[in-house]
Amino acid sequence: MKNPLNKRIFRAIKGEAGKYLVIFLFMTALVGVVSGFLIAGESLKTAYDLSFEKYNVEDGNFELAEKADSNIISSIEEESVTLYENFYVEEDTDGFESTLRIFSNRKDVNQECLLSGTMPEAENEIVLDRLYAKNNDMSVGDSFSVAGKSLKVTGIVALPDYSALFQNNTDFMFDNIKFGVSVMTDDGFAEIGDNIHYSYSWKYDTPPADPNGKEAKDMAEDFMKSISTKAPLINFIPRFSSNAIKFAGEDLGGDRVMVLTLMYILIVIIAFVFAITTSNTISREANVIGTLRASGYTKLELIRHYMTPPLIVLLIAAIVGNILGYTLFKNVMVAQYLGSYSLVSYKTLWNATAFIETTVVPIVIMTLINFFMLVRAFSLSPLKFIRRDLKRRQKKKAFKLNTKIKIMTRFKLRVIFQNIPNYITIFVGILFSGIILVFGTMFGPLLDNVEEETLANMIASHQYILKMPTETENADAEKYCISSLKTTGNDFTEDISIYGIVDNSKYITADLSGGKVYISSAYSDKYGLKKGDTFTMKEEFDDKTHRLNIDGIYDNPATLAIFVSRNKFNEMFGNEADYYSGYLSDQEIADIDENLISAEITENDYTKSSRQLKQSMGNMMVIFWILGVAVFMLVIYLLAKIIIEKNAQSISMTKILGYNKKEIDRIYIHTTTIVTILSLIVSLPLIDVALNWIWHQMMSEFTGWIPCVIQWDIYLKVVVIGIVTYALVVLLLRRQTDRVSLSDALKNVE
């Protein structure tokens, strides 16, 4: 005979349809989003990984100051590598602000993935990167002008060595709005411009077993040293350190841990909500449970029975969530990724790990938490259940409250003390939803702030890097030196700009005399360095290291930089005493030949990171925002509902006694209101600490630094959102108190 208790499982779900529906919708959305995220990530990552072989992606590239002749090429190729010309020109587009990097047709390495249209055949034809084309409203058949030449777009491509559109490898963030890559025919390329970048791609004859491992790093190091003795090397980017190649690949799986952790935290909260609601059901059905236990039902039979409804709801939610994950949410997430990266075409792949992580693990978490809670609940004797005596410890006396406190206040305090576990869970729920909400709300303003801070702290409006020393008549111009050094001591390394500044500089106000070293406040924040600390940096193309002692912190919260005097700089890098890299100037310098300028860093360069982050993460933040509000509502509604259910008889009795609706709400709903508002306020400093920590952890894996500035109005906004959301919950709770009938108080209770 099947256990007849099973017959009430679906009735129990139906009987509390509202509660289960809310949880079902939340869990379905949560599992769907996470599963969609994992499936999209995994499918795209697989296509990305396969693209290395499919499109023959380089093992690295380097740029020489001039074209290498065949002798140099042969000499370099003696290092067991094959070189491929991957020359490009970089031109500004006419009519809209952007820089286009144009390659000639790639035949052997880094082959294009043609997504639509056809490859160029005529001199005036070009294929564009998909994202750049999209962001600049261009499609196949359109024409535009570059360097005065009109070009026709014949196709849309993805270049496997530019899955993330980093213009420079040292950029903090890619820029797929104002920077793009493209390919023309050899003849077209020859016509387009003179300022050719002599970039060479290389492939090892015997590639390292792990392209990111130590062997690969040692091989690249040796190779770089070898080239630098044979030709004037101005850039060297092995594949493992190429942001344009690897950034997308790392991001495609990189957020996985964070997203799964977030999901598991939410599931633990939901599991506790379930545990509390089940505990409430057990209290309500205590006498029935006692009778069943007295009749011979085992604890396990009853535990199984009470665990089943939440698990069924979760299982269905997980299945529906997975279906949505493979369909709707996968497409949303793929669109999210494709909005950031220029990825080659992909196929949706079945992901067993994602299924385990989004279905099996949540069910296990839910089962364990509920199981332990129920084992604890059912450890009481049948007699205690029959007597409805479910308190583990008997209170000797009632909690004393000063009689000078008004009776209504005492009444409310009693309700609060009676429901402390519910209120603790409400607090935890508010804390987590607060973190999610603030995170979703702070992002835009934070990036705006970064943009402002960056512009306010720009060393100079124009920063020129020259190919060779050239004088200028511009009175505003100030000579300076710049290079970059690599951080040491960690697996994660990044390039930090080091500036050599003239004495009494009008652009950097720091006492750099006598070999003093200043670091930017951003650098200090990110690496926890303070005045008096010593740190070691390594030269980019050499083993040479520099041990520096910090003499001061220069206020620049958004740029990682080291500042020394020009003399010290030249001494450190073995330059002539009068060497300089370029000019700092607040005015545009017009009297230097453009061909002699290697790079000009402008406002646009400084703000491209925040601009790109806003574009890439904007939609994600909306998801965070919705999630935060949903968790907030869910936790408060379900737990506050339990408080009302628990007190149904008392509410009924107060009604009989003649208390009006307002007074009853004041006792049973205002208590939750007080706790909710207090929780909101108390959680704010905790949210601030938590988010600063989370942000620091996130940023420590990125190159560059964005300070975590959460303005007070964000918190105000979150409190207002919290209160408005709670107001909606109150409307539902009022319906709940209204529904308590007068006859509830007349029900027999032993």
Add this chain to the structure above:
Amino acid sequence: MFIKISGIKKHFGEGESRVEVLKGIDAEIEKGEICVLLGPSGSGKSTLLNIIGGIDNADSGYIQIGGEKTEDMNEKALTLYRREHLGYIFQMYNLIPNLNIKENVEIGAYLSSNPLDVDELLKVLGLYEHRHKLPNQLSGGQQQRTAIGRAIVKNPDILLCDEPTGALDYNTSKEILKLIEELNKKYGSTVIMVTHNDAIKNMADRVIKLRDGVIRKNYKNETKITASELDW
């Protein structure tokens, strides 16, 4: 002897509030008997019933049923013992609100390897036409009859009834008592019934009167009458 109660002592509370509820109870009950535990509130009768039923422990003494001592049983064995041998009826019916009448009885049948026929029993209980109703659609007497059905359907050796008529009116109480008597005759279960209603002792085979935790009287009722003849 089917049930042997030997030296049962039980107290509640500690210190000043310590109350000796049972102060050494010795009694024996024959198989198939209806035994009424009679006494005023606080006399210890329900506590004794709970100890017999294995849902409460004695401080000392033991209960022996069919040669097995309950004090030697661990929790698992006690559950099994209740599952196989006992049926429980309480003053409050403790029915499962979202199961219908038949399903509430099936809850008891599930526990037995040899249950009575549920439909047959529902007919005996006069509940057959109400079998698809939920408990809150029935009167108190009908609900108590359902609770009795749930207890008796597994064909227990012992039926423990704690104030089964405590929440019912005169006529319904008599109906329930008649039913218990009928079931005792029909299925041969030993019935131990706690009540503070003195009149009920007249339908018992054995009467045990308790006061202040001790047995004041324990006798075989030689002038037993039927439940329908009871009056109070």
